Amino acid sequence: MADGILKLGLPSGSLMEATISLFQKAGFSISGASRSYRPVIDDPEIRINLLRAQEMSRYVEGDFLDCGITGRDWVEENGSQVEVLAQLPYSKATSNPTRWVIAVPENSPYKSVKDLEGKRIATEAVGLTKRYFESHGVKAEIEFSWGATEVKVPDLVDAIVDITETGSSLRANKLRILETIIESYPVFVANKAALSDPWKRAKMERLTLLLEGALRARDKVGLKMNLPRTKLQNLLDALPALRNPTVSPLAQNDWVAVETVIDEKIVREIIPQLKSLGAEGIIEYPLNKVVY
Numbered sequence: 001m002a003d004g005i006l007k008l009g010l011p012s013g014s015l016m017e018a019t020i021s022l023f024q025k026a027g028f029s030i031s032g033a034s035r036s037y038r039p040v041i042d043d044p045e046i047r048i049n050l051l052r053a054q055e056m057s058r059y060v061e062g063d064f065l066d067c068g069i070t071g072r073d074w075v076e077e078n079g080s081q082v083e084v085l086a087q088l089p090y091s092k093a094t095s096n097p098t099r100w101v102i103a104v105p106e107n108s109p110y111k112s113v114k115d116l117e118g119k120r121i122a123t124e125a126v127g128l129t130k131r132y133f134e135s136h137g138v139k140a141e142i143e144f145s146w147g148a149t150e151v152k153v154p155d156l157v158d159a160i161v162d163i164t165e166t167g168s169s170l171r172a173n174k175l176r177i178l179e180t181i182i183e184s185y186p187v188f189v190a191n192k193a194a195l196s197d198p199w200k201r202a203k204m205e206r207l208t209l210l211l212e213g214a215l216r217a218r219d220k221v222g223l224k225m226n227l228p229r230t231k232l233q234n235l236l237d238a239l240p241a242l243r244n245p246t247v248s249p250l251a252q253n254d255w256v257a258v259e260t261v262i263d264e265k266i267v268r269e270i271i272p273q274l275k276s277l278g279a280e281g282i283i284e285y286p287l288n289k290v291v292y
Contacts, residue, residue, distance in 0.1 A: 004205045008044050009060065009068030011053040012037070015186065018090055019069060025214035025288050026207075045203065054124075057082050057189055059188045067204050068195035073100060073163070073184035077127045082171040082189040086208045088215060091165055095218065100125055103150075104159045105169050113179055116140050116159055122152050123161035125181075132161075133202050153255060174215060209237060213289035221264045223274075223282040229256050231278035238277055241266055243286045 010019050010030075023041075028049065033039040037050045051059060056070035057080035067085070067167045075082060089095055101123075104110045113136050122145040123129045129142050145152065147161045150173040161181060166276055169176065190206055194200045223242075227235060235258070236242060245260035259278070260271065267284060274282055 004045060004135055006014050006200055006207075007049070007064070008046050008207075009049050009056050009065040009070075009232075010039075011050050011186070012050040014026055015051060015069075015091070016052060017037070019186075022088070022090060022211060026210040027288070028210075028257060036083070046187055046207075048158050049237070053186075060189050060191050063193060065191065065202055067188065067190040069188055070182045073097065073098070073125065073128065073182055075187065076182070076187060080189075081192070083192055083195055083202060085186045085190050086188040086212055087185050088188060088211060090215060090218075091186070096165065097183040098163050099160055099165050099183050100128060100163050100181040101170075102159055102161050102181065103153070103175040104174050104178050106174045107153050108154070108159075108176075110159065110178060110234065113138055117144050119158035120156075121161060122149050122157040124149065125163075126138055126163060128181055129161045129212045162257055209291060210289065212292040216290040216292075217287035219264050220261050221267060222259065222269075222285045222287055223270075224257065224259045224262055224281075224285070225274055225279040226250060226255055226257050226281045227277070227279045231255050232258070233281065235277045239273060241270060241289060261287065269275045 002036045010016070016033060020033055023030055025041050026224060029042045031040050038047050039050065054074050056227045057075045059065045059077050060068045060082050061080040069088065072087070089097070091098055091240045102113060110116060113133065117138050118140065120141045120143065121129060122143055124145055126142055126144050131140065133140050145160070150169065153160055153175065159178070162170070167177065173280045188211065190204055193244065232247065235246070241262055245258050248257045250257055271282055271284070
């Protein structure tokens with residue numbers, strides 16, 4: 001063990017609230033994030049720094065942090081030499097990935113990236129955009145945008161490359177998506193030197209396990225029920241959604257208890273079916289983590 005402390009970077013800004021919620025589901029309480037760039041976590045072996053996702057991978061690569069959560073897009077934009085330990089499919093609004101897209105005005109004649117030859121493009125992700133245009137053999141003037149990129153077309157630039165999750169902001173600004181450059185989820189990245197330390201590696205692997213378990217549980221619930229043993233096979237045959245249930249004998253030899261994990265979206269259909277197939281004492285309960 002180097003110093004008994006894992007230096008962890010978490011994203012500030014739009015991902016902060018969703019990230020803190022994920023850590024809470026994983027079993028960690030983080031306080032003070034709204035007031036300080038060094039919030040407190042209830043694990044004395046972890047020290048947190050809040051940083052912009054755009055710069056996180058550079059600080060992890062530079063050994064200022066042992067590990068951190070940032071978008072895969074920013075790792076690629078920065079060209080950072082870090083180790084990706086896990087992809088974490090969550091975002092500020094949905095469980096869908098964010099996308100970097102080429103957007104143009106609704107009434108624009110442009111149909112593809114090929115039509116942007118010699119045009120001016122504004123974006124915060126200059127490296128990603130340049131590589132994408134080069135890969136399609138298109139030469140364009142690509143400039144860095146400090147923000148409010150949507151309002152720059154068509155008066156200042158011909159097109160933009162911007163990040164979107166639902167596309168609602170682009171539509172509100174009367175823009176349409178031409179092409180998607182990259183889809184990105186948050187990733188848990190580690191400094192390569194930190195990974196060579198056995199204690200830090202083990203700490204990061206345990207943290208990754210808990211975070212992934214929390215994400216698996218996000219859209220699932222647990223179900224418990226009792227039913228006569230003679231009706232068990234009929235229930236399992238009729239409800240293939242009950243995959244690999246745990247079946248346990250009850251004090252009454254002719255009854256069994258069944259427990260399983262299912263997708264929350266099918267609960268309202270499946271509970272009435274369970275009842276009609278002879279199940280009793282049906283209990284639905286939330287899950288914090290599912291670890292395989």
